[in-house]
Each structure stands twice: as structure tokens, then as C-alpha cells.
Amino acid sequence: MEDRIFDAQRRYDDLSVQLADLSIHADPKRLREVSREHSRLSAIVEAAARLRRAREELEGAQAMLADAAGDPEMAEMARAEADHLTVEVRRLEGELKLLLIPRDPLDDRDAVVEVRAGTGGDEAALFAGELFRMYSRFADRQGWKLEVLSVSEGTAGGYKEAVFIVRGGHAYGDLRYESGVHRVQRVPATETQGRIHTSAATVAVLPEAEEVDVQINPNELKIDVYRSSGPGGQSVNTTDSAVRITHLPTGLVVTCQDEKSQHKNKDKAMGVLRSRLLDMRIAEQESARARDRKSQVGTGDRSAKIRTYNYPQSRVTDHRIGFTTHALQQFLDGAIDEVIENLKLASQEEREDRAA
Known part of the structure; x- marks a missing residue:
């Protein structure tokens, strides 16, 4: 999945450059095709960013849980946060998996x-x-x-x-x-x-x-x-x-x-x-x-x-x-x-x- 995310990000960046070039607006058909693909890839890029942030927050919560061994109240809060973020990471992984399905051009x-x-x-x-x-x-x-x-x-x-x-x-x-x-x-x-x-x-x-x-x-x-x-x-x-x-x-x-x-x-x-x-x-x-x-x-x-x-x-x-x-x-x-x-x-x- 990481390879597909990398490819999507690279293609998204390339299309962003193309859309910034005013010459593409002289070709309505090409502009429509590029805009459609750019819009589709933007959903992947945004979902990947949300997943990356959720994973980082989960790592932080797990580290906090490990450090709170002597503080039951802090450990309980860290455990609840880690459980919540684990569910969120799984949800975002499923969402991203769906977005990464190779699409028919139509x-x-x-x-x-x-x-x-x-x-x-x-x-x-x-x-x-x-x-x-x-x-x-x-x-x-x-x-x-x-x-x-x-x-x-x-x-x-x-x-x-x-x-x-x-x-x-x-x-x-x-x-x-x-x-x-x-x-x-x-x-x-x-x-x-x-x-x-x-x-x-x-x-x-x-x-x-x-x-x-x-x-x-x-x-x-x-x-x-x-x-x-x-x-x-x-x-x-x-x-x-x-x-x-x-x-x-x-x-x-x-x-x-x-x-x-x-x-x-x-x-x-x-x-x-x-x-x-x-x-x-x-x-x-x-x-x-x-x-x-x-x-x-x-x-x-x-x-x-x-x-x-x-x-x-x-x-x-x-x-x-x-x-x-x-x-x-x-x-x-x-x-x-x-x-x-x-x-x-x-x-x-x-x-x-x-x-x-």
C-alpha cells in the first residue's frame, strides 16, 4: 500500500504543476481529464495524510502509556486514547485501501x-x-x-x-x-x-x-x-x-x-x-x-x-x-x-x- 501511496503523491504533484500551467486551459478536453484525475488523487493524498497523523498520534499515546506505569490515572487516559486511535487507524486504512483501488478511466x-x-x-x-x-x-x-x-x-x-x-x-x-x-x-x-x-x-x-x-x-x-x-x-x-x-x-x-x-x-x-x-x-x-x-x-x-x-x-x-x-x-x-x-x-x- 505504501508504494501505491507514493505513486499517487508523485502523480498528484505532477498534475498540480500541469494545472498551474495556463496553456492547458486552451485544451478543454485535456483540462477536463487532468482535473478529474487530480481530484481523484487529492482524496488519496488527503486520506494518506490523515492516516499518517493518526499513526503518529497512536505512537505518542503508546509511548505515554509505557511511561505512565506508576501513574494509574495517567495510564488509564493513555490507554483510552490509544484504543481510540487504534480504531481510527484501522478505519483510515480501510478508507485508503478503497481509494487506492485501480480505477476504470470511465x-x-x-x-x-x-x-x-x-x-x-x-x-x-x-x-x-x-x-x-x-x-x-x-x-x-x-x-x-x-x-x-x-x-x-x-x-x-x-x-x-x-x-x-x-x-x-x-x-x-x-x-x-x-x-x-x-x-x-x-x-x-x-x-x-x-x-x-x-x-x-x-x-x-x-x-x-x-x-x-x-x-x-x-x-x-x-x-x-x-x-x-x-x-x-x-x-x-x-x-x-x-x-x-x-x-x-x-x-x-x-x-x-x-x-x-x-x-x-x-x-x-x-x-x-x-x-x-x-x-x-x-x-x-x-x-x-x-x-x-x-x-x-x-x-x-x-x-x-x-x-x-x-x-x-x-x-x-x-x-x-x-x-x-x-x-x-x-x-x-x-x-x-x-x-x-x-x-x-x-x-x-x-x-x-x-x-x-
Whole structure:
């Protein structure tokens, strides 16, 4: 770990020099790349500094304990301080270990998230709405910005589909493990005999693509405009501002009606289309790798059931890593940090096993 910290510090110092050079601001793409990496490494440098200070303080407390053999009161204070610092050092070591996980270059991108109701009718739409709320709360906790692109409401509430962008540091790197089938087990409000029903929603998390990532031929696009509509089919705008883009070679269809400007909706829809095309390329690469290994976390298979939310037992279980918590309501309120950290560590262990 010390070698990785040293390398991170050296790279951070090099990037700091680059950012201080005004010439880099003439190249927006390069500036964005350097800024992203600099921001990521700054978290490592700061965590390493906190760990170093905690270790020094622990050594001081242990020395004080050794010197206080004849003073029970002083020894008790030193022992309490040493115990506290031992726990803090372990916590900081775990935090730093997580930060040092080699990152995919796409991890620092913003994330395009698509939540869709699956099997279960109205209950599935309600659950999809709760997942949307969960990710909204998680984004708030992280200080990220959530930008809705399009929603399709269910007849009894919730969402048949919700597409949104999460903007913030390493949003895709944190949310990428949410892709897959999320299953809910509970008694619906309409159930008169108290039977537990099972419904599902699917989540797809895509890295926001930049124009340099995916080249799209305008001749391969079919673009339709129409009037935005709200719940119950009511008209939202009086102009044809909503946009539907069909990518003819793949059959991908993207719609956006969030903005009142047709031009802005088209730009957002093109952004989502680029992200879906980039994601298709990534999924093909991951599937090819998955044929050669047994993977717990990221095989590129979006049809895999990854998590169950059991209301009667107030339980959430992530099936990929055997993670279970009985704080279901807190989880749905956006407290998903712990499972994400465990998924990151499991993914890193897989990579290290393959490299061994």
C-alpha cells in the first residue's frame, strides 16, 4: 500500500504543476481529464495524510502509556486514547485501501441512470419509483446533482420508466454496480388477503459519453418531434419540444421532454444515445471477458438478479457478494454507501485474483 501511496503523491504533484500551467486551459478536453484525475488523487493524498497523523498520534499515546506505569490515572487516559486511535487507524486504512483501488478511466464520468418497471404491473412501477427516490437521496448525500431527462408515470403511481443523469465526482464509478434486476417482496396495498407478492425493476447505469467516445452518423438517425405530455396524457407544452431519436443500425430509441426547448431536448437525447452506444461496446467487452471467468460482480449481464428488498423482514440482500442489512428503510432513504464500498472491494479482489 505504501508504494501505491507514493505513486499517487508523485502523480498528484505532477498534475498540480500541469494545472498551474495556463496553456492547458486552451485544451478543454485535456483540462477536463487532468482535473478529474487530480481530484481523484487529492482524496488519496488527503486520506494518506490523515492516516499518517493518526499513526503518529497512536505512537505518542503508546509511548505515554509505557511511561505512565506508576501513574494509574495517567495510564488509564493513555490507554483510552490509544484504543481510540487504534480504531481510527484501522478505519483510515480501510478508507485508503478503497481509494487506492485501480480505477476504470470511465469511473470519474457522470452517470446516466435508467430505471424501468419490470414484472409486477402497478406494484413494479411503484417499486421503480422508490428506486428513483433512493438514488435521488443517495445523490443528495454525496452532494451530487440529479438531472431528470424523461419519466413515464405508472397508472397507480411510481414510474414505468425514469431516465436521469447524476452529475458529480466519480458518479459512474459508484453507481455502476447498481445495474441489474432489483426484486421486491412485500404485500401490496391492493392485496386483501395479506399475501406477499414479488415484483421487479431493472436498473441500467451508463457512463456519460463524450463526442470523442462515439461517432454517430447523422444519416443513421431518425428524429421525431412531438408535444410533451404529463400524467394522464395532459399537455405540458404548447409546442412540439419533445424529441425522439432512433438510431437505425441498432434500433436504440431515446426520448427527452424535460426541457421546453426542442434544441436542448435534442442535445440531451443525443447525449443519452452516445452513452447507450458506449455502454453496448463496454458490455460486449465485459461479456467476452466473462466467458473466461466466473464473476461475482460485473459480467455485463443486465438481466441478472442482483438484489432483493424484503419488506416483511426489513431486509436487503445483495446476491453477488452475500451482503445483507436489516435497515431496509434507511437503505431506501439513500444509505447505500456500505454495499457500494463492499462491491468495489469485491471487484478489486476479482481483478487481483485474475492477475495472480
